Amino acid sequence: MSKHFVSAIVNGDEVEFRCDSGETLLDVLRTKLYLTGTKNGCGTGDCGACTVLMNGRAINSCLVLGAECSDMSIETIEGMAVGGELHPLQQKFLDHAALQCGVCTPGILNMAKALLKENSNPSETEVRFGLAGNLCRCTGYDKIVRAVMDAAAEMRARRT
Amino acid sequence: MDYHAPESIHAAISLLVNAEGDARVLAGGTDVLVQLREEMIEPNHLIDIKNIAETRNISICAKEVRVGAAVTGAELGEHPKVKALWPGVVEAVGLIGSHQIQSRATMGGNLCNASPAADSVPALIAADGKVVIAGPNGERKISIEDFLIAPGKTALAIGEFVVALALPIPPTRTADAYLRFIPRTEMDIAVVSAGSAITLDEDGKCTHARLAVGAVAPTARLVKSASGILVDGLLDDDRLEQLAQATSAVCEPIDDKRGTVAFRTQVAGVLACRAVKLAWQRAMERDI
Ligand code: FES
Ligand code: FES
Numbered sequence A: 001m002s003k004h005f006v007s008a009i010v011n012g013d014e015v016e017f018r019c020d021s022g023e024t025l026l027d028v029l030r031t032k033l034y035l036t037g038t039k040n041g042c043g044t045g046d047c048g049a050c051t052v053l054m055n056g057r058a059i060n061s062c063l064v065l066g067a068e069c070s071d072m073s074i075e076t077i078e079g080m081a082v083g084g085e086l087h088p089l090q091q092k093f094l095d096h097a098a099l100q101c102g103v104c105t106p107g108i109l110n111m112a113k114a115l116l117k118e119n120s121n122p123s124e125t126e127v128r129f130g131l132a133g134n135l136c137r138c139t140g141y142d143k144i145v146r147a148v149m150d151a152a153a154e155m156r157a158r159r160t
Numbered sequence B: 001m002d003y004h005a006p007e008s009i010h011a012a013i014s015l016l017v018n019a020e021g022d023a024r025v026l027a028g029g030t031d032v033l034v035q036l037r038e039e040m041i042e043p044n045h046l047i048d049i050k051n052i053a054e055t056r057n058i059s060i061c062a063k064e065v066r067v068g069a070a071v072t073g074a075e076l077g078e079h080p081k082v083k084a085l086w087p088g089v090v091e092a093v094g095l096i097g098s099h100q101i102q103s104r105a106t107m108g109g110n111l112c113n114a115s116p117a118a119d120s121v122p123a124l125i126a127a128d129g130k131v132v133i134a135g136p137n138g139e140r141k142i143s144i145e146d147f148l149i150a151p152g153k154t155a156l157a158i159g160e161f162v163v164a165l166a167l168p169i170p171p172t173r174t175a176d177a178y179l180r181f182i183p184r185t186e187m188d189i190a191v192v193s194a195g196s197a198i199t200l201d202e203d204g205k206c207t208h209a210r211l212a213v214g215a216v217a218p219t220a221r222l223v224k225s226a227s228g229i230l231v232d233g234l235l236d237d238d239r240l241e242q243l244a245q246a247t248s249a250v251c252e253p254i255d256d257k258r259g260t261v262a263f264r265t266q267v268a269g270v271l272a273c274r275a276v277k278l279a280w281q282r283a284m285e286r287d288i
Helices: A025-032 A088-095 A105-118 A124-130 A142-159 B009-018 B032-037 B073-077 B080-085 B087-094 B107-112 B120-126 B225-230 B237-250 B261-285
Strands: A003-010 A013-020 A051-054 A057-060 A073-075 B002-004 B023-026 B045-048 B058-060 B064-068 B130-135 B138-143 B148-150 B161-168 B174-181 B192-200 B206-214
Touching (some): A013 A025, A025 A051, B009 B130, B058 B080, B064 B107, B073 B087, B087 B107, B087 B192, B087 B261, B120 B174, B120 B206, B192 B261, B206 B225, B225 B261
Parallel strands (some): B002 B045, B023 B045
Antiparallel strands (some): A003 A013, B058 B064, B192 B206
């Protein structure tokens, strides 16, 4: 196996890591950079638990190789709260009890963050559609959708 | 396995030609990485084509639109010009997977994966798309129908890879549409699908028609008789009935958990008519 030397930006910090050709970004985040907030659900792009942002777009980190990440900017759940203050999405997930076991939550928060960047005032249908690539086996989704709608409202209010 | 990221077509070809053992081309990775993980493929070399400029561009000239093989679904969906020219193709690509998948998946990869149910393929065939292939003997361009040979099998020879897909600049008053049947509302694999492109004259009469169906045979199929049924006419119930029958007649589907032979054969006819109607209506609304 060849070793690749990769430098990238993770949560705003420059990082460097070595990885094998077959190692995914998910493997790298969890086992090389010790950012275990990103979860491994299926490893095949079906569940969304591993969702992070890459150059601003939501991706499944299990479907990207570490070696593909040269010079990419990655945002994970560890970078979501800034200076100890929770992101409005995180706060609203707590307020609405939108998580139970929490395994899907980092991925859903990242996906929701990307959605709200594209559309600051989504309808409920748009939120449900946008989160269709994120599976949750606990909550039944309703509370998640409500939390995202509420966070969107708060983020709009903050901006005005 | 070794990962390579060549930066030119030439470098990619020489890697493909000189690779010892099996080499696989990687674009968005949404199929290839799954196949790797499930050990359906065990290549010695993985050749990432995303760093080659020609695979990353969308270019439009007087004759055609070229969509690089590594352009993602999200990027294609954000391109207003391609969407205006071939809305059906862009919609078909947009149906592939979740938001996360759209950020990575490519039309080129959807084609090369060669699934009988690939969403982009019937739309590409209807639009008369061509595959731009680079290889040791230079560039060649073949039709989508000729490119797809069997499930998982394409016409690519050793050392070749897909650089781009080319769509013609549509004639005046042309539009396309793609529809699929799935049992849920989103994020599913087509049980049956249909793509159509229609050109009308000033009186609203059809001058050119193409129709293709997916998931009803080992590869997506062009319904060749559609043109004879539709050209020179207006859209009426009689023609739609003929069209449904002609479509069902080209189907050779399989029975599986998604649908039976009888169901797929019938629904193909229904979807074909709906796709033609939608493309027709869009063509009528065109002012150019
Ligand atoms: S772990 Fe990546 S999508 Fe499930
Ligand atoms: S909270 Fe358990 S999977 Fe979503």
